[in-house]
Amino acid sequence: KNQVEQSPQSLIILEGKNCTLQCNYTVSPFSNLRWYKQDTGRGPVSLTIMTFSENTKSNGRYTATLDADTKQSSLHITASQLSDSASYICVVTSNTGGGNKLTFGTGTQLKVEL
Amino acid sequence: GAVVSQHPSRVICKSGTSVKIECRSLDFQATTMFWYRQFPKKSLMLMATSNEGSKATYEQGVEKDKFLINHASLTLSTLTVTSAHPEDSSFYICSAMRDTYGYTFGSGTRLTVV
Numbered sequence: 001k002n003q004v005e006q007s008p009q010s011l012i013i014l015e016g017k018n019c020t021l022q023c024n025y026t027v028s029p030f031s032n033l034r035w036y037k038q039d040t041g042r043g044p045v046s047l048t049i050m051t052f053s054e055n056t057k058s059n060g061r062y063t064a065t066l067d068a069d070t071k072q073s074s075l076h077i078t079a080s081q082l083s084d085s086a087s088y089i090c091v092v093t094s095n096t097g098g099g100n101k102l103t104f105g106t107g108t109q110l111k112v113e114l
Numbered sequence: 115g116a117v118v119s120q121h122p123s124r125v126i127c128k129s130g131t132s133v134k135i136e137c138r139s140l141d142f143q144a145t146t147m148f149w150y151r152q153f154p155k156k157s158l159m160l161m162a163t164s165n166e167g168s169k170a171t172y173e174q175g176v177e178k179d180k181f182l183i184n185h186a187s188l189t190l191s192t193l194t195v196t197s198a199h200p201e202d203s204s205f206y207i208c209s210a211m212r213d214t215y216g217y218t219f220g221s222g223t224r225l226t227v228v
Contacts, residue, residue: 032216034216041222043118043120043207043209043222044158044219045219046217046218089158102217104158105157106156
């Protein structure tokens with residue numbers, strides 16, 4: 001069964017600090033992995049996308065890594081800001097020939113405090 | 115870019131009435147759109163795949179007659195919650211895929227049935 005597990009479930013950090021969110025997946029066949037940011041009451045917004053051959057991808061203060069061998073990904077947030085408070089969702093896409101199928105992680109709820 | 119607009123963002127309706135939610139791809143054509151439901155602090159659950167010009171494909175456990183989906187054009191899909199009840203209260207999100215941009219999500223609709 002395809003699964004995406006994220007850790008931690010929730011995290012509180014002080015403004016300006018860095019943090020790393022984890023994503024482990026058992027999705028097969030693997031097509032790509034995306035990290036999304038979802039503000040409360042809003043739809044998810046894409047941060048990064050990585051395919052099998054990519055190890056790292058940056059988007060401003062967000063840096064995602066992918067280890068396709070161990071089926072793990074991480075999202076590193078540098079110099080956190082209050083506006084980073086949101087849910088971060090890891091989504092893995094598989095393509096079985098019948099079309100793309102997305103498997104969503106349950107998300108990590110990040111809160112950045114003063 | 116790839117922009118998906120969802121309307122309304124919030125709706126409150128009386129039990130027994132129907133509510134229509136619109137999802138539009140603003141700057142691209144989408145032959146396929148997706149409808150999700152999200153409960154508080156939970157991940158997105160795929161309800162159905164909306165196919166332009168043909169019937170939607172529903173996920174197991176999703177009532178076709180309660181959640182009517184129409185994809186009459188390449189830029190518009192609608193989800194109608196018929197005879198809504200309080201248990202239908204939830205956050206509904208649509209998404210569409212555009213080439214290398216991948217999946218773009220709408221901003222979501224908060225439905226409250228009273």
